[in-house]
Amino acid sequence: MQKVTTLGEFIVQKQEDFPFAKGDLTSLLSTIRLASKVVNREVNKAGLVDDILGSSGDENIQGEVQQKLDIYADQVFIHAMMTRGEVCGVGSEENDEFIAFDNPISRNGRYVILMDPLDGSSNIDVNVSIGTIFSIYRRVSPVGHKAVLEDFLQPGTSQIAAGYVIYGSSTMLVYTTGNGVNGFTLDPSIGTYCLSHPNMRFPDYGNIYSINEGNYIKFPEGVKQYIKYCQIRDEETNRPYTSRYIGSLVADFHRNMIKGGIYIYPTTESAPNGKLRLLYENNPLAFIAEQAGAIATDGYQRILDIKPTELHQRTPLFIGSKKMVEKAMEFMRDFKDFN
Numbered sequence: 466m467q468k469v470t471t472l473g474e475f476i477v478q479k480q481e482d483f484p485f486a487k488g489d490l491t492s493l494l495s496t497i498r499l500a501s502k503v504v505n506r507e508v509n510k511a512g513l514v515d516d517i518l519g520s521s522g523d524e525n526i527q528g529e530v531q532q533k534l535d536i537y538a539d540q541v542f543i544h545a546m547m548t549r550g551e552v553c554g555v556g557s558e559e560n561d562e563f564i565a566f567d568n569p570i571s572r573n574g575r576y577v578i579l580m581d582p583l584d585g586s587s588n589i590d591v592n593v594s595i596g597t598i599f600s601i602y603r604r605v606s607p608v609g610h611k612a613v614l615e616d617f618l619q620p621g622t623s624q625i626a627a628g629y630v631i632y633g634s635s636t637m638l639v640y641t642t643g644n645g646v647n648g649f650t651l652d653p654s655i656g657t658y659c660l661s662h663p664n665m666r667f668p669d670y671g672n673i674y675s676i677n678e679g680n681y682i683k684f685p686e687g688v689k690q691y692i693k694y695c696q697i698r699d700e701e702t703n704r705p706y707t708s709r710y711i712g713s714l715v716a717d718f719h720r721n722m723i724k725g726g727i728y729i730y731p732t733t734e735s736a737p738n739g740k741l742r743l744l745y746e747n748n749p750l751a752f753i754a755e756q757a758g759a760i761a762t763d764g765y766q767r768i769l770d771i772k773p774t775e776l777h778q779r780t781p782l783f784i785g786s787k788k789m790v791e792k793a794m795e796f797m798r799d800f801k802d803f804n
């Protein structure tokens with residue numbers, strides 16, 4: 466019988482990579498692991514339970530109608546963080562302001578978390594993969610006090626760890642602490658994540674491009690030209706590429722990491738900064754992408770270098786196989802003046 470490594474074992478084995486962390490990063494990752502299993506349980510039965518399905522009617526700060534599971538997942542993760550003490554505050558897509566935990570244990574927490582508790586939530590009621598995205602930083606404010614905004618507005622290069630959970634045909638937790646990317650599949654029969662995808666790597670090239678082409682006429686000229694390039698026949702570069710777009714960033718990213726591909730959410734006329742949020746969508750996935758040998762930019766510059774100014778800041782995202790993103794950026798540069 467092959468030896469199975471569980472996520473719990475793996476996290477403990479890797480503790481020595483973080484001499485500064487004194488074990489609290491290890492327990493924080495365990496907190497996320499636990500909360501994700503609770504959310505997974507609800508996601509799995511979403512189709513069965515009427516009152517979980519559908520929208521709650523409330524809107525979040527970005528004017529999007531919140532689905533009930535968004536709120537449920539938000540509460541599960543926040544509650545887990547608040548009660549276990551490693552984290553002093555959370556910034557979440559579902560909360561207009563960051564939450565600074567005001568209790569004695571949490572004030573001593575040395576980390577902050579940014580998260581998209583449920584990504585791709587418009588896909589819940591059609592049984593399509595959704596996800597959770599998280600990003601972990603060491604706080605910059607003094608331990609023993611409440612978290613402040615500066616703790617959350619750090620560039621992506623300062624991330625200590627980042628990851629996502631994908632609730633798909635199977636549930637997986639994929640994360641990095643800056644030493645490569647590893648993926649764990651939840652075995653539902655024993656309720657345990659097992660190492661299934663060690664040292665994940667993006668292929669340098671792929672033949673998948675993922676973009677919402679419904680917005681085509683509103684795209685910058687460089688993106689339009691790149692899409693045409695993807696569609697032109699060329700045997701050497703294996704074109705035309707295949708278009709695949711789920712509408713759940715986590716699921717599109719995950720597929721492209723395994724098969725090779727590029728995901729683009731550019732600016733559009735109506736969304737001059739794109740749609741996706743820097744702190745809890747783009748940065749964590751950019752960190753994972755780079756750790757897996759891929760790249761992530763806003764079309765011109767590295768995502769991880771952007772200095773955030775707002776909690777819910779948006780940036781365009783070009784992420785995926787290195788050679789493909791480089792090619793798309795070439796088009797962005799060449800057609801910069803045509804917009």
Ligand code: AHG
Pocket residue numbers: 529558581583584585586587677712713714715740
């Ligand atoms: P969320 O459900 O967290 O608001 O994120 C939705 C995001 C992302 O998952 C997806 O890639 C993108 O929105 C899809 O947007 P379009 O429908 O505009 O393509």
Ligand code: MN
Pocket residue numbers: 581583584585714746
């Ligand atoms: Mn999202």
Ligand code: MN
Pocket residue numbers: 535558581582583584585586
């Ligand atoms: Mn979301």
